[in-house]
Amino acid sequence: MPPPPPPLGRGRRRAAQSFDEALDDAELVTARAALAQGRWQQTRSLLVHTGDDWDRRGHRITVLAAESYCAAWARDWLLAEPESADAAVLLALAQVRSALRGKEKPARAREACHRAAGLVPADPTPWLGLLLLECAQGADGDVVRLFEQVRTRHPDHHHAHHLMVAWLAERRVDAGRDPLHEVYDFAGWAAEQAPADSPLAVLPVIAHAERYRALAAAGHEPADPAASGHWADRRARQVMKAAFDWWLEWEHEDHPRRLIDLNFLAHAKVCEGRGAEAAALFHRIGEHATPAPWSYPDRDPLTAFRTARATVLGAS
Template sequence: MIRKPGRRRAAAHALDAALDDVELASARAALAQGRWQAARTLLAHTGDDWDLRGHRVTVLALEPYCAAWANDWLLAEPDSADAAVLLALAQVRRALRGKGEAVRAREACRSAAALAPADPTPWLGLLMLEHTVGAGEEVVHLFGEVRARHPDHHHAHHLMVARLAEHRADVGPDPLHEVYDFANWAAEQAPADSPLAILPVVAHAERYRVLATTGHEPPDPAASGHWTGRRARQVMKAAFDWWLEWEHEGHPRRLVDLNFLAHAKVCEGRGAEAAALFHRIGEHPTPAPWSYPDRDPYPAFRAARDTALGTA
């Protein structure tokens, strides 16, 4: 495995997809100016840390002109797996925004997968393209391809939870909904120190998003009873206890988990526990779940944080 450089905390930016990855933010800024060499160096140093690679590639792919610059890079280095996967995810992002063709994005992902058979990132791109609600056959296949390469892939599990939560959207609250079974299964299958232990909390938030969107829950999550039932309390306590024991300073997407957990503690009315999480989050909120179901995420985050920290 190629050794990756140390990562430091980035400057505060509201809703910055790079989170606290300084090297990623720097490479993204260079890419925005057409200098793809910084992205080349970044991905080379990332090596086969698959969660970190997936995070960095997907964030770089958000840059509006990433596809053009990645294509230039691939023309210069036709055998570069890094250039191919960056171009593929950029094509995926374009397709998801309605700016490009899904067929072209799928072809790019398949080409990238052929250049780097062990890399789950091209398969993550293919999974992102699937709009099937629930766990259709193709979704299950693609998720299986990701897990075959990295069983604890953080981003892929979050995608599956969000998709499964949308299944049977109109039936109302259901404590036996399949998204809970999936999240519990993934948490149990993962090693004891895996951040997938937080996945049941993510499933609960994603199900709230669906229920609130369809009118089965109030639009203010803190006013909902969704987080106060016995099962919900058990899920929140287990996740918070896991965080106290296994807090991961190094995981590239740990701030995603911390935001979900802080949101849950706010909705549960556990202000002291939420405050501890907000201290760790700092100025790195994530759109999900603060935007649920249709809120402006940064003001929602700030209001919840101020209340928890007693500064409102």
């Protein structure tokens, strides 16, 4: 089987190095390849077996929905099984992804999401689709309302929390490096609300990374994070220490999700200039693709990890 094509929005000249949204989900990669050939039955089976693992279901559907052919085959699936909630949700997310690319009317995508939500009231995925759309195009009140709809159905929904952090980080960029910015408050609140074994405990680190991304894009910070001092202030040090301590506790538990978000954590330590700690972290966890069921098409934590690891270990 040939490797999957690079996700939309990334240059095909870099296909060999491109970031695959499917991460290490082999079942998802197989179903996506079958769907590209019109064999939607494998996608049907994949979603049936995913069940109510909402994080994984949301990831799998959004990855499938990113493909340009998805909407057509989802419609075929609905023709064969008009009562299929999975087909309706997949079609809704495909329309959302098309709307984000300017290939579909946002109003039609919203209607499809609401129809799908009516078929599966407990599923946060249609609301995740609406949140994806509104984070890019909607009003502030709509974004907050939709996040609450997702959170009502799955309080620890990782993708939704990451979307909110990225969206909040882009607000008030003219304020510069504001230690009281709302993105830090939100991330701290979410981490406190999450269960003890939740990867959302690392969300404050993600908030610092996302805020830096927004400031750098607006020209308020240099392109090189290590030269910015963004990771060197007192609050950043406290966040980093808490996240690293949290990971050390999890390591001894041998929890299957303990590696989640560690690429961000290790890379942040490099940016902060704490090379010795980062080197120890890299040596202990090794190189891995983040095994979590979520990501963004234009952010590749594994590439960041490899670059930072080479920098730190090469200098040690």
